[in-house]
Amino acid sequence: MFTRRSFMVGATALSGSLAFGARGQAAPADRLSTLSDGHLELPADFLLPGVPAEARRELGIETGDGAMLSPPCNLTLHRSGDRLVLFDAGAGSNFMPSAGRLPDSLAEAGIDASEITDVIFTHAHPDHIWGVLDDFEDVAFPEAQFHVCRTEWDFWRSEAALANIPEERQNFVVGARGRFDAIEERTTLFDAGTEPVAGIEAMAAFGHTPGHCAFVLHGLDAPVMIVGDAIANDPVSFARPDLLWGADQDAEAGAATRRRLLDRLAAEKLRFVGFHLPQGGIGRVETEGSHYRFVPGA
Ligand SMILES: [Zn+2]
Structure with a gap:
């Protein structure tokens, strides 16, 4: 957990010694890794x-x-040139006791939060954006530039967001708006089809939220896709991709997006990262008849 004091003590202890990957979660040559933010506990x-x-x-x-x-x-961490890019910011301390571990995972990987140059959001659900603020409501990544899809930004700030979301999820709207307000001065809005950071292509993957985006990293040996929550459950999302998923705000659009991404991942044999998939979330898709299987770590 971040506090002003622990952050300063941590920064002092880590200074000067720890290049990206020094603790072994990712070798220095590996420019892609994932960091755990813990897990969620949700009714099946x-x-x-x-x-x-x-x-x-x-x-x-x-x-x-x-x-x-x-x-x-x-959470995916990607070094691209002189940029150290984090995808999403985790849940922070106020969403669920089982989530919000990112500060510990960063410390274990030998990375100070001030080294993150860019945070790119897949979408603005609590487990992806609430961690952008620490317990003092300070921005948890003091040097970072933030990147949010314009469609997602506009949705959470719209009247429709409050009007259309079930009552038990209205704190999602309040939470997203508060985080957006806190980072607004350092936020760049991007459109699907553009590159928020050079070499990182944003793609519309709408359905889970109205402006949910996936990304393709082009600067590695082979392209890697960040799918966020568009493919979020193993094994159901792979074995039965067309089933409607309760966490998707537009379940029909979510299913269509899932099928489209899975078809591409399989056809192009791409590595990808799923925010909620097991064993670190990095893997590939294998085709099994008309459906798929997740192969972690491949
Ligand atoms: Zn999520």
């Missing part, structure tokens, strides 16, 4: 309302009264 019936009992049994998913899912949260 909220996430999987459309999964029939037979499919649940087949996929080994427990549902019913009280069944919980614990999706991990993986």
Whole structure:
């Protein structure tokens, strides 16, 4: 957890010694890694309302009264030239006790928050943006430039955001607006189809939220896709990509986006990172008939 004091003590302890990857989460030559922000605890019936009992049994998913899912949260860190780019900012301390571990993961990787030059957001749900502020409401990345898709920015600030979101999620709107206000002076809005940072292509992956974006990193040996929450559950998103997902604000659009991204990942054999996928979230897709399988670490 960040506080003004612990941040300063931490910065002093780390100064001068720790290049990117020095603690082994990523070798210096590896310019892509993930950092854990912990995990979420969510009712299975909220996430999987459309999964029939037979499919649940087949996929080994427990549902019913009280069944919980614990999706991990993986933030992608990418060194591109002189930029150190973080995708999303984690949940911070106020969303769920099981999430908000990013400051510890950064310290374990030997990275000071002030080294992050850019934070690019996939979308503005709490587990992705609330961590942009520390417990003192200070911006947690003191040197960073922030990048938000214009469609996403406009949605959360619109009247429609409050009007259309269920009551139990209205704090998502308040939370997103508060974070946007705090980072506004250092935020650049981008459009899908452009490069918010050189070599990082933003793609519309709408559905999970109205302005959710995926990204393709072009500066590595081969392109890597950051899919955010567009493909968010293993095994359901892969085995039954067309099933409607409870966490998608527009479930039909979310399913269409998921299918489109999976088709491309499979056809081009791309490595990708999923924010809520297991084992660090990096992997590839394997085709199994008309559906897919996640192959972690490949
Ligand atoms: Zn998420």
